[in-house]
Amino acid sequence: MDNYIKTGFCILCSLVFYFTFIGCAEKRGDPGSVSIQWESDKAVAIIFPQQFLSSVPKDSVKELLHIRLANADQPVIGDYFFKNNEVVFKPIISFTRGLKYKVYVRNELIDEITIPATNSISTPEILAVYPALDTLPENLLKFYILFSKPMQEGDELKHIRLIKDDRDTLSSVFLDLELWNNERTMLTLWLDPGRIKRDLQPNKLMGPPLIKGSHYQLLIDRDWQDAEGILSKESLTKNFFTSSRDSVSPDEKKWTINIPNAGTKDQLIIKFNEPLDHVLAERTISVINASGNEVKGKLKVNDHGSIVYFSPDSEWKSGDHAVEIESRLEDLAGNNLDRLFDVDLNEKQELTKKIHKRQFEIR
């Protein structure tokens, strides 16, 4: 009978242990091993259960517990803290996906943990290249490349080539500047201004980057790495032809404005007399009402950078209005409303103004 009781007790203990174990495992894997804490798809910390560190005094965790990258001999730097009887190690930057880390206690390897490679299926894509036109002035100043996801900085020019007339890959045509927007979804790619600007040394020596009457291909290679380390899969080719030099500043007086009627939410349409910088056009133009306040609404520029569509949030009210344009709005050759990209000191310079206005009346 005693034996039965003993056996029953053992089974009961096993069941209790088993269910306790399973309960924990459902929550967070094996309770006896370390686990990863995730935030926004990033492995931000490693959590050590108490039993894992039973031999380590609480006040010595920082000295005795170390995480090292496999093949590295120095510990990863970060903060240790206690939470619900667990020790949490948070590195300064999140753990890198796909890498293996080793856990040492008293310099003895006791565990290994691999951060799973990303499960993100969205590879970065190029959404647009501006200017989108296929005929561009020979003194074109810049391209914008728009990506679908935040990208990694560095070595941008390795991914970009400019080919002339299907034959020559041009060298030293781009400025070695990494100019991303804050979200790192848009790269500004400057054609070397020193070669465009007349009379500067590079212009004299190497000539302008683009020459009128030629066919060019802007090749953007695949394998750009996004901020999660995922590579782009598609390359992109932009073909274009070069036309004459643009040496005239944009002039808002030559724009056509289609004025909507009062009481409607129709679009205000501003047609430039030439294609302008797409990104600057989106940021430098606003509509002002009779009281001098900005009319709230959505502003959209067509792909060619030649037409602005402004849709007001509320119905138009009758009265005087104005389109305000910051002088920094540039055309494709970097000439802005106030000055040319090349300012000839021998020519008389007019006074500049920060804001240009085109008045119109809503009826």
Added chain:
Amino acid sequence: MKKLFYVVAMSIVFVLFIAADRSSPNQYGMKKGTPGIKSISALAFGPDGILFIGDSKSASVFAIDTKDKTAVDKAANVEIKNIDVKIAAALGTEAKNIRIKDIVVNPVSKKIYCAVENMDGTPVLLKLEGETIQPVSLKDIEFSVSSIANVPGEDQKDNRGRSLRESVISDLNYDNGTVMLSGISNQEFSSAFRVIPFPFTDKQQQSSLEIYHAAHGKYETNSPIRTFTTTTLNGKKYLVASYTCTPLVLFAMDELQQGKHVKGRTVGEFGAGNSPIDMITVTNKDNSYLVMANSSRPVMRVNYKKIATYEGSLTEPIKESFSTAGVDFVTLPVVSVLQMDKLDDTKVLILQRKSNGDLDLSTLTDRLFS
């Protein structure tokens, strides 16, 4: 009773201590807290271990008190092979996933500070103690901040969020109560240069100006400054700036005032097909040198005496391909330097890409500056 009195007295002292700690600004107007630093584009040391951090993403300059102010006269030579691999390992990643954005030396303690960015954009500030890499905490520290997003007199058309000008801080320097920074716009071709008095005040006294230099006296350009430093020539303070294609341009500091159209004097053309990367001033015995690292040319050394006595301004285009003109300079036998700062009065710390691809931190000795 005695015990109660003691407890009350200690509590008052404690409360006063906390209050003082939390709200009283230090002599530089810094308060304790956590600066919301979003990116580290450039670093520069000011007085008393104060580190300036140029944050392009939040369009701000932060001043943080590193408390690292134990003076050291001479720095030991620094030789750290594969610094990028070591920093990456300390951060738990691989060298390809990080970028070293800037390296500066605290002129007081001679310790090396390094700004690093992870591939997802997370900024990290590190300090080197020998070969030991330590994090510099950016939480609960004494700091102050100056926004460079909106300067009085400049258009503030950010009401729809679309007029905010995004720019990258290309260089940052401190000199005698003034923080200076150059910016490169993401959209317009322009030169943004700001002069901000330090300690920072609530009143925005900073100046935003357009800096031009006339290449060959004919076409004026306000192209963005890549790197700059300051110097005194013939008793007058100057800003020494360099641009893509390496013209060396001088601007009188007293002309750098709000809204001014400031013209510089081009004193040297140091070669096309090149961009200046970093610039420092090294003083050795009787000579003071401008030392400049470049993207496609070796490190150059210019004696300030030669700049001081160079009265001209380059007006004639250079005739021979890739040749140079203007003030004399010496090309040092040091190439592929990506970062540079003074380690002490006679030594220069360099971050150098070696021919085998390694990225090493090493020291240029005074032999090159005598």
